[in-house]
Amino acid sequence: MKVMNRATFVAGGLLAVFASSVVAQGDVVVGDSVSLSFEGVSPSRAVSWTFDDGSTVNTGTNAAGVFNWSGGVKSFCIQLEENISNGTTVDYDVVELENLPDQPPMPGPLGDARAEVMRDLYARNYDFVMSQTGSDARDYAAAFQVMVWEISHELSADTTDASSVLAGLSINAGQASFNASSNVIGFAQIMLDGLGDGGFLGFSKVIGLTDENRQDQLTVVPGAGALAGLAGVAAIRRRRRRD
Known part of the structure; x- marks a missing residue:
């Protein structure tokens, strides 16, 4: 078993490849739409969760890990309380991180402060997580997914700025809490x-995929990163959505 230390793992070449039938990976930008067929969650581990949305306390157990899609696209889920079945095709809109996930259901969009923490998570860990194999791949993928959910669903965290959000995060306490194997929780x-x-690291290559009826996703796209490196994520040019 490999043990991850607190070093920064900057994302490199382990990035999803969009099928040519959808749109070339390097050509995907905010404002596009992409049609993807879901092929399951792997590598993954079972993770139990509790989420208090302010009016209802919901619980469940999910396969936590890498979501696989047609054309080799890989993503992580950012929405606990929607679902998707294998073989389902979804027409996703490509959006900026700050606007994900859609609402309802809760927790609603990340906003600026949570998005800054999410990018820091990706900058430090994504490449390392995606490079793992065997049992380590399952543990680290699940741990990373837990952190995506914790950042997006911990509604008790103060969203004044990224530091305030971070101070309010706890894997096993608060409005969003998680339970899994000791490896998964330890790595998370x-x-x-x-x-x-x-400081909080930027990661312009992560973008959002949103659909009002299916779980919203985070995916890493080099094309978005290349454009954002020149002008910033908010300035990525918008395209006419494909029908």
Whole structure:
């Protein structure tokens, strides 16, 4: 078993490839739409969760890990209380991280502060997580998914700024809490402990995929990163959505 330390793992070449029948990966930008068929969650581990949305306390157990799609696209889910079945095709709109996930259901969009923490999570851990194999791949993928859910669903966290959000995060307490194997929770805690260390890192390559009836997703796209490197994520040019 490999143990991850708190070093920064900058994302490199382990990125999803969009099928040519949809749109070339490097050509995907905010404002596009992409049609993807769901092929299951793997590598993954079972994770139990509790989410208090302010009016109802919901619980469940999900396969937590890498979502696989047609054309080799890989993503992580950012929405606990919607679902999707294998073989389902979804026409996703490509959006900026700040606007994900859609609402209802709760928790609603990340906004600026949560999005900054989410990008830091990706900058420090994504490449490392996606490079793992065997049992380690399952543990680290599940741990990373837990952290995506914790950042997006911990409604008790103060959203004044990224540091305030980070101070309110806890894997096993608060309005969003998670339980899994000791490896998964331990690796998630290491990821949490490393966030904000020396400042919050940017990661312009992660973008959002949203659909009002299916789980919203985060995916990594080099094309978006290349454009954002020149002008910033908010300035990515918008295209006419494909029908």
